[in-house]
Amino acid sequence: MKTATATRRQLTWARRRRAVAKFWGDYRQNRAGLFGLAVLAVFVLSALLVPWIVGEDALSVTRPAGEPLQPPSGEFWLGTDRSGRSVLDLILWGSRVSLTVGFAATLISIAVGSLIGILAGHFHGWLSGLLLRVTDWFLVMPTLVLAVALAAVLGRSLSTIVIAIGVTSWPTTARLVRAQTLAVEARPYIERARALGGGHWHVMTRHVLPNVMPIVLAQTTLMVAGAILTESTVAFLGLGDPTVPSWGSTIQAARDTGAVSSGLWWYILPPGIAIALVALAFTLCGRAIEGVLNPRLRNR
Amino acid sequence: MFHTNHRGRGLRTMLAGLLITLLACATTLFAGTGAHAETKDEKTLTIAVSQEVDSLSPFLAVRRLTTALGRLSYDFLTNYDPKTGKTIPALAESWTTSPDGLTWTYKIRDTKWTDGTPITAEDARWTFDTMMKDEAAATANGNFVENFESVSAPDPRTLEVKLKAPQATMLALDVPILPKHKWEKAGDFAKFNNDKEFPIVGSGPWVISAYEVNQSITLTPNKDFWRGAPKFDKLVFRYIDDSDAQVEALKAGEVDFVSGLTPAQAKALDSAKDITVNKAKGKRFQAITLNPGARLQDGTTFGDGNKALQDPVVREALVRTIDREAIYKTAYGGFGEANGGYIPSRYKDYHWQPEGDAVIGFDTAKAGQMLDAAGYAKGSDGIRAKGGLKLSFRFNVHADNPQYIQAAEMMREWAKEAGIELKVEPVSEVGALLDAGTYDILTTGWSVNPDPDYILGINRCSGLPAKAGGPYLSDAYYCNPEYDKLYAAQLAELDPPKRAEIVKQMQEKLYEDNIFVVWGYADQLEAFRSDVIASMTPQPDPGGNYDSQDGYWSWWSAKPVGDEDKAAADSGGTSSGLVLGGGAVVLAALAAGFVLLRRRGGSAADDRE
Numbered sequence A: 001m002k003t004a005t006a007t008r009r010q011l012t013w014a015r016r017r018r019a020v021a022k023f024w025g026d027y028r029q030n031r032a033g034l035f036g037l038a039v040l041a042v043f044v045l046s047a048l049l050v051p052w053i054v055g056e057d058a059l060s061v062t063r064p065a066g067e068p069l070q071p072p073s074g075e076f077w078l079g080t081d082r083s084g085r086s087v088l089d090l091i092l093w094g095s096r097v098s099l100t101v102g103f104a105a106t107l108i109s110i111a112v113g114s115l116i117g118i119l120a121g122h123f124h125g126w127l128s129g130l131l132l133r134v135t136d137w138f139l140v141m142p143t144l145v146l147a148v149a150l151a152a153v154l155g156r157s158l159s160t161i162v163i164a165i166g167v168t169s170w171p172t173t174a175r176l177v178r179a180q181t182l183a184v185e186a187r188p189y190i191e192r193a194r195a196l197g198g199g200h201w202h203v204m205t206r207h208v209l210p211n212v213m214p215i216v217l218a219q220t221t222l223m224v225a226g227a228i229l230t231e232s233t234v235a236f237l238g239l240g241d242p243t244v245p246s247w248g249s250t251i252q253a254a255r256d257t258g259a260v261s262s263g264l265w266w267y268i269l270p271p272g273i274a275i276a277l278v279a280l281a282f283t284l285c286g287r288a289i290e291g292v293l294n295p296r297l298r299n300r
Numbered sequence B: 001m002f003h004t005n006h007r008g009r010g011l012r013t014m015l016a017g018l019l020i021t022l023l024a025c026a027t028t029l030f031a032g033t034g035a036h037a038e039t040k041d042e043k044t045l046t047i048a049v050s051q052e053v054d055s056l057s058p059f060l061a062v063r064r065l066t067t068a069l070g071r072l073s074y075d076f077l078t079n080y081d082p083k084t085g086k087t088i089p090a091l092a093e094s095w096t097t098s099p100d101g102l103t104w105t106y107k108i109r110d111t112k113w114t115d116g117t118p119i120t121a122e123d124a125r126w127t128f129d130t131m132m133k134d135e136a137a138a139t140a141n142g143n144f145v146e147n148f149e150s151v152s153a154p155d156p157r158t159l160e161v162k163l164k165a166p167q168a169t170m171l172a173l174d175v176p177i178l179p180k181h182k183w184e185k186a187g188d189f190a191k192f193n194n195d196k197e198f199p200i201v202g203s204g205p206w207v208i209s210a211y212e213v214n215q216s217i218t219l220t221p222n223k224d225f226w227r228g229a230p231k232f233d234k235l236v237f238r239y240i241d242d243s244d245a246q247v248e249a250l251k252a253g254e255v256d257f258v259s260g261l262t263p264a265q266a267k268a269l270d271s272a273k274d275i276t277v278n279k280a281k282g283k284r285f286q287a288i289t290l291n292p293g294a295r296l297q298d299g300t301t302f303g304d305g306n307k308a309l310q311d312p313v314v315r316e317a318l319v320r321t322i323d324r325e326a327i328y329k330t331a332y333g334g335f336g337e338a339n340g341g342y343i344p345s346r347y348k349d350y351h352w353q354p355e356g357d358a359v360i361g362f363d364t365a366k367a368g369q370m371l372d373a374a375g376y377a378k379g380s381d382g383i384r385a386k387g388g389l390k391l392s393f394r395f396n397v398h399a400d401n402p403q404y405i406q407a408a409e410m411m412r413e414w415a416k417e418a419g420i421e422l423k424v425e426p427v428s429e430v431g432a433l434l435d436a437g438t439y440d441i442l443t444t445g446w447s448v449n450p451d452p453d454y455i456l457g458i459n460r461c462s463g464l465p466a467k468a469g470g471p472y473l474s475d476a477y478y479c480n481p482e483y484d485k486l487y488a489a490q491l492a493e494l495d496p497p498k499r500a501e502i503v504k505q506m507q508e509k510l511y512e513d514n515i516f517v518v519w520g521y522a523d524q525l526e527a528f529r530s531d532v533i534a535s536m537t538p539q540p541d542p543g544g545n546y547d548s549q550d551g552y553w554s555w556w557s558a559k560p561v562g563d564e565d566k567a568a569a570d571s572g573g574t575s576s577g578l579v580l581g582g583g584a585v586v587l588a589a590l591a592a593g594f595v596l597l598r599r600r601g602g603s604a605a606d607d608r609e
Helices: A002-028 A031-053 A087-122 A126-139 A143-154 A158-185 A188-195 A200-236 A247-256 A265-293 B004-031 B064-073 B121-133 B243-252 B263-270 B312-319 B324-330 B364-373 B402-417 B431-436 B453-457 B481-492 B496-513 B553-557 B566-571 B578-608
Strands: B044-049 B078-080 B087-089 B092-097 B103-108 B148-155 B158-163 B206-212 B216-221 B234-239 B257-259 B275-280 B284-290 B336-338 B384-386 B392-398 B421-427 B441-447 B516-522 B524-529 B533-535
Touching (some): A002 A265, A031 A087, A031 A265, A087 A158, A126 A158, A143 A200, A158 A200, A188 A200, A200 A265, A247 B402, B064 B234, B087 B092, B121 B158, B243 B263, B263 B275, B263 B524, B284 B402, B312 B364, B324 B402, B402 B421, B402 B441, B453 B481, B481 B496, B496 B516
Parallel strands (some): B392 B421
Antiparallel strands (some): B078 B087, B092 B103, B284 B441, B284 B516, B336 B516
């Protein structure tokens, strides 16, 4: 009995390894996807290593490395900000905030979205109807307005932004997952599993969940880009924590300084380009994954 | 299986990513597209403003823009000489006071309202009397008449004011005198905004002739103004919300005057062609207030301010962690003066500043020692505490003031060195926190008039709210009986040097108590097109500001460029050959412009080195 279980597990894992290898083989065919992955790797690595590369001293406004608003030079590749800190260092530190918020908000939204989506797809009747109505209600809730309202109530902090994004962005995932759940549950093997005595829990976790995971993965990569963008927008509107340097708050600080009309391009452009790059990278990855999972898209 | 629209969304997200920076630039570019509707002969002076109108009724208007409009369109009894700052005649030609200082008699100038009706003492009497009797009419300037016993107009040229106690501000009554014949039928002054009938009948150098909400306010000259008519044919206050957009509009010639520049903008405009940057000594102070325990007049305490701030040692230690010099060097780009005195240094007669041992200067080590001695020991997190009172303070900063935020960030780091935690929390407005007493530290800033009575008066014990949530003028919950005694003494002192001496003692008290902590005075940064405005009078003259003056000097005195050589310009240029020559001229101009731009770029780079 014990060996049989082990063997079954081994088999499963072997199958999964094969699937991943095939997935990677297909993914590699997509050049844009590889480019996106490379850019992401660079950003994630620098975000992880920044405390050792740059050090926290770089963020001090009372002991800055340079004079305020110096243009780019050999010492400061991207110039300095209004306090005299290196803009490059600010962007490196800012990547931590942007990526953290991006992933955290996406995690909330994916978790909630998948749960509600699977439940709404699996059960029928009043529960499904109720969940769908709730989803519809959240679907039309504007993120920015909610973020502003939450910031007023909870105070300006990163967690407020994460909650605001997470709470407003799950309905798309839920809708998507529900559709996929319906498609999966219509297949004959689900009926067989039920006939063999599989309960709701078994069907949902063993059969539906693994089959909706690919779609969830693709949705995640696409959603992170949106979340990073929303974080930047909210920080840009001055609703973030000004003492934490994120990309959005750097752009806001640059604008407050009058960077646009004073020609301080090195202060306002780099954080914008960083946001665009990361959003682009996530989008490229997401589309590449989509292409792998959906053969109809591959030949386009 | 996959919704196609969600792929589209991915693409949109990506594009939006690129757009977020461009958005910042775009607002700037779109703002300057309004046409410059102006005939050649009509000289218009356009001023960019971002503040909204609260009311055009001088009884209600308290904002900078609208009080300035009141200045321009209604004459006051007296005015301030821009050169000396001393009181000079305006609507009152001369004045006398009784030996006991309780009766003031003003001789009213023989001049006319803009609708041709003569101005009489009755108009002035009605204005003050209404403010005394109608609470709504006292909204903006009620403090001036609080101490009035009665006002009368024995004849059309004589105004007589009787006081309850001597009052030093009788020659600084900054109250627009209103035309009784227009206003007595206005009805409820709380609701009357004076914005239905144009042009608005007034007596100042300019007449408000049109007002489009959040678009523009247009003024035309009062040709019969007794001090002389303004030189421009039109004065327009144009709404441009965004500071960058205002600067772009100035560069493009869409507006002729911009105020409230950031240090970076002022530096960049310094090298721009046809634009003059004015760095005026500030009439505002920037400060923080430390919550000493919010309370009502009857002593009832309320709110949840950190009780540690009620300890003078903690307050002094906290003040010692503030490097005022660094704040003005970095956050204000060097355009400002670090100074702990309450009344800005531009008012030489009243300004006081600590000297020698009295200075509570920047010294984080000393702050630490003081706190050690007082028993505030550092905890494991590096924050000091004593008896459960943690030196961790909420620091509420005006979110719309970038300099405050930058200074707050700096103060947070300094305080940390001394074991004090400041939690910087930007807020869109502090009023609610203040009324509830739910703050520890707030940023603040006040404009100071040439006469310091008002700004000193806000910190009296009698200024504390009478009931919970009641109106509170100041923002410090300061109350010191000695200070109040000095306030009464200065108000009753009619000898200016002696009064100044008392005013200085009051500032010393404020400074020692470390509740109202002034950082200093930021310069007022303004810029105007020197190819439109040839000259205008600053206040104080020289070295002062043009915008929000205590008087109408700048816009009244502004001279258009080209008035002198108008005749020469009219005789030049005929139309023959103009079309042929046009192309060549355009090319030459382009080439010249290109060369000029390159040279300007070069010189700008040199400046920065």
